[in-house]
Amino acid sequence: EVQLVESGGGLVQPGGSLRLSCAASGFTFSSYGMNWVRQAPGKGLEWVSYISSSSSTIFYADSVKGRFTISRDNAKNSLYLQMNSLRAEDTAVYYCARDGGRFRGVIDPDYWGQGTLVTVSS
Amino acid sequence: QAVVTQEPSLTVSPGGTVTLTCGSSTGAVTSGHYPYWFQQKPGQAPRTLIYDTSNKHSWTPARFSGSLLGGKAALTLLGAQPEDEAEYYCLLSYSGAYVFGTGTKVTVL
Numbered sequence A: 001e002v003q004l005v006e007s008g009g010g011l012v013q014p015g016g017s018l019r020l021s022c023a024a025s026g027f028t029f030s031s032y033g034m035n036w037v038r039q040a041p042g043k044g045l046e047w048v049s050y051i052s053s054s055s056s057t058i059f060y061a062d063s064v065k066g067r068f069t070i071s072r073d074n075a076k077n078s079l080y081l082q083m084n085s086l087r088a089e090d091t092a093v094y095y096c097a098r099d100g101g102r103f104r105g106v107i108d109p110d111y112w113g114q115g116t117l118v119t120v121s122s
Numbered sequence B: 001q002a003v004v005t006q007e008p009s010l011t012v013s014p015g016g017t018v019t020l021t022c023g024s025s026t027g028a029v030t031s032g033h034y035p036y037w038f039q040q041k042p043g044q045a046p047r048t049l050i051y052d053t054s055n056k057h058s059w060t061p062a063r064f065s066g067s068l069l070g071g072k073a074a075l076t077l078l079g080a081q082p083e084d085e086a087e088y089y090c091l092l093s094y095s096g097a098y099v100f101g102t103g104t105k106v107t108v109l
Helices: none
Strands: A003-007 A010-012 A018-025 A033-039 A045-051 A058-060 A068-073 A078-083 A092-099 A109-112 A116-120 B004-006 B009-012 B017-024 B036-040 B047-051 B064-069 B072-078 B086-094 B097-100 B104-108
Touching: A003 A092, A018 A033, A018 A092, A018 A116, A033 A068, A033 A078, A033 A109, A045 A068, A045 A078, A045 A092, A045 B086, A045 B097, A058 A068, A109 B047, B004 B086, B009 B017, B017 B086, B017 B104, B047 B064, B072 B086
Parallel strands: A010 A116, B009 B104
Antiparallel strands: A003 A018, A018 A078, A033 A045, A033 A092, A045 A058, A068 A078, A092 A109, A092 A116, B004 B017, B017 B072, B036 B047, B036 B086, B064 B072, B086 B097, B086 B104
């Protein structure tokens, strides 16, 4: 059974940093790309970032480019999101989602984690 | 950035049929936008229902189907069940940019 468990969320001040993790199990992690998607309280979904299975291809949404860094450790079956220079508008539940990889150059989210809440506030 | 628009809310009777649509501010939605559909219930993570316009996952109930309709992506629910009450989001791809729709709240009443 595919399982994705996010952690690392919490309260952080504007301008601060936070590192999210996503622990994967139930599939060969090193064979799949991964995504981060976020959802502000009471709002819709927003795609944040994608990383390929080998980390050779990385994409970011314009809203986080230059502030967030996606990475992964295939030996630890883990995905990360380093978030710097955080703003109030980054407040959201952050989901990791496996990428099915069916299409070249297009994200393909299939399985989702339960999310971790990040609150940016003073 | 493109804006992807969905109906804010729709109501369907149990056993009835409802069609949700997903439009793009840049023009007609085509298969090249690789439309996806997700279901999200309160307090839960999203669940992927449809990928690449009309393909279903193994967990997608047969009563859900995806298509292109009148220049938009469409999700049709045929024979609505009480457990289908949820928020539904579409996702469109724009050459490396990925935009979710505004969401449709479906009430089964």
